[in-house]
Amino acid sequence: MTSEIRHDWRREELLALFDLPLPELLFRAAAVHRENFDPAEVQVSTLLSVKTGGCPEDCGYCPQAQRYHTGVDATKLMDTEQVLAKARQAKAAGASRFCMGAAWRSPKDRDIPKVAAMIAGVKAMGLETCATLGMLSPGQAHALRDAGLDYYNHNLDTAPEFYGDVIRTRQYQDRLDTLEHVRDAGLKTCCGGIVGMGETREQRAGLLQALANLPAHPDSVPINQLVQVAGTPLAGTEALDPFEFVRMVAVARIAMPRSMVRLSAGREQMGDELQALCFLAGANSIFYGEKLLTTGNPDTERDQALFARLGLRPMSLVQCDHDHGTESVAGGTVHADITAPAPACERAA
Numbered sequence: 036m037t038s039e040i041r042h043d044w045r046r047e048e049l050l051a052l053f054d055l056p057l058p059e060l061l062f063r064a065a066a067v068h069r070e071n072f073d074p075a076e077v078q079v080s081t082l083l084s085v086k087t088g089g090c091p092e093d094c095g096y097c098p099q100a101q102r103y104h105t106g107v108d109a110t111k112l113m114d115t116e117q118v119l120a121k122a123r124q125a126k127a128a129g130a131s132r133f134c135m136g137a138a139w140r141s142p143k144d145r146d147i148p149k150v151a152a153m154i155a156g157v158k159a160m161g162l163e164t165c166a167t168l169g170m171l172s173p174g175q176a177h178a179l180r181d182a183g184l185d186y187y188n189h190n191l192d193t194a195p196e197f198y199g200d201v202i203r204t205r206q207y208q209d210r211l212d213t214l215e216h217v218r219d220a221g222l223k224t225c226c227g228g229i230v231g232m233g234e235t236r237e238q239r240a241g242l243l244q245a246l247a248n249l250p251a252h253p254d255s256v257p258i259n260q261l262v263q264v265a266g267t268p269l270a271g272t273e274a275l276d277p278f279e280f281v282r283m284v285a286v287a288r289i290a291m292p293r294s295m296v297r298l299s300a301g302r303e304q305m306g307d308e309l310q311a312l313c314f315l316a317g318a319n320s321i322f323y324g325e326k327l328l329t330t331g332n333p334d335t336e337r338d339q340a341l342f343a344r345l346g347l348r349p350m351s352l353v354q355c356d357h358d359h360g361t362e363s364v365a366g367g368t369v370h371a372d373i374t375a376p377a378p379a380c381e382r383a384a
Contacts, residue, residue: 038070038292044247049240052286057278061316064285067292068317076350077342078132078295078320080165081125085153086112086137094192095201095268096229096261099138105266112137112149119156126162128335129349130323133157134165134188134225140204141170151182158183165225170205170213176220186254187217188225194241197234201269218251227257227297230283231275239283247290255320256287256294260301277305281312288317295320307341314345 052060068074088099089109098105122133135153142150146168154164166179167188179187191210192198198207217224226249228242246253260280263270280301287296297320298305298313305313323338342348 038067040252040293042248042250044244044290046237046240046244049243049286049290050237052289053236053240053282057282060282060285061312064288064317065315067289068319071293072319075347076319077314077347078297078350079130079323080132080134080297080320081128081130082134082136082322083118083121084138085118085135085150086110086139088138090138091140092204093202096232098264098267100267103266105264112146115149115152115156118153122157122160122162125323126160128323130162131351132163132165132186134167134186136167136188137169139169142168142175144175147175147178151178154179154182154184170209171216173216173219176216176222180220180222184222186223186225188257189213189217190227190229190257191242191245192228193232193234194238195245196241197238201232214249223254224251225255225257226253227259227299229259229261229300230280231261231272231301232269233272236279240286243287243290252291252294254294255297256291257297257299258284258287258318259299260304262300262304277309281309281316284313284318285316297321307344310341311345314347319350
């Protein structure tokens with residue numbers, strides 16, 4: 036299995052990968068992973084909800100939608116100093132990317148300077164910055180970039196044909212339009228989806244097809260497992276087979292060989308053994324800390340213990356000075372394979 040960058044994946048090709056015996060699929064995904072990354076390194080990021088609840092959207096999975104009764108109270112946008120204090124804590128705990136999320140359909144223009152101040156402050160700490168604020172206009176994307184934003188998260192959520200079963204207050208094209216605005220502004224993209232929402236394997240392949248066939252592969256691909264929250268329409272959905280989740284990670288790694296594949300929501304429900312299989316399948320990024328927006332996440336000590344058991348280490352960042360090449364540094368030692376294809380210029384902890 037080679038790590039050729041493609042944007043012409045056919046659904047049947049991805050389904051054929053899903054259908055492989057699991058040991059063969061893991062072998063192929065691990066081979067692609069090793070061509071592009073150090074398999075002992077995992078990127079560590081922290082996510083903070085800077086504005087919680089009250090969202091007008093109807094996403095069937097989301098406890099922050101104002102139309103559902105989930106016990107999540109709407110809050111105002113946090114003060115910049117509060118956010119920066121959380122960022123300092125995250126950096127002290129070992130994170131070097133800090134993501135700020137706000138429960139908006141799209142931010143108002145008056146909100147952008149407030150978020151920009153947060154971004155600038157986090158950037159000044161030496162952390163990479165990421166934001167997820169809903170749909171953006173071209174001007175908003177440029178303003179966030181000018182403030183120092185590195186990454187913008189905007190998930191496709193699921194396959195195009197299943198999207199309307201989960202969300203009705205926006206269209207798939209709305210997501211694609213925001214991703215285009217973000218790319219045009221020169222921001223890196225963080226874009227993935229959610230599995231376990233009642234979709235079929237073919238629809239999981241459809242999500243990966245949509246992601247891999249974007250004009251540029253997302254720099255980070257979060258793979259979320261549905262966290263069922265009482266009061267949301269998807270509460271009570273049949274749980275996804277854990278091995279199917281591992282297959283999703285493995286096929287994502289093969290289809291987008293130089294992207295960071297992130298274990299995101301749902302890790303609190305995963306045992307160490309399942310997470311270890313995901314790392315073997317090519318996952319090399321996690322969110323760190325006790326919460327992901329409003330749902331639980333394994334705490335920092337548990338993650339550190341798991342890393343120690345598996346012999347993994349947080350990924351460190353060295354910015355390259357050319358278009359396609361990087362070296363990852365851990366413990367002061369440079370790890371670089373000059374025979375491997377040059378990966379995208381992104382390595383962060």
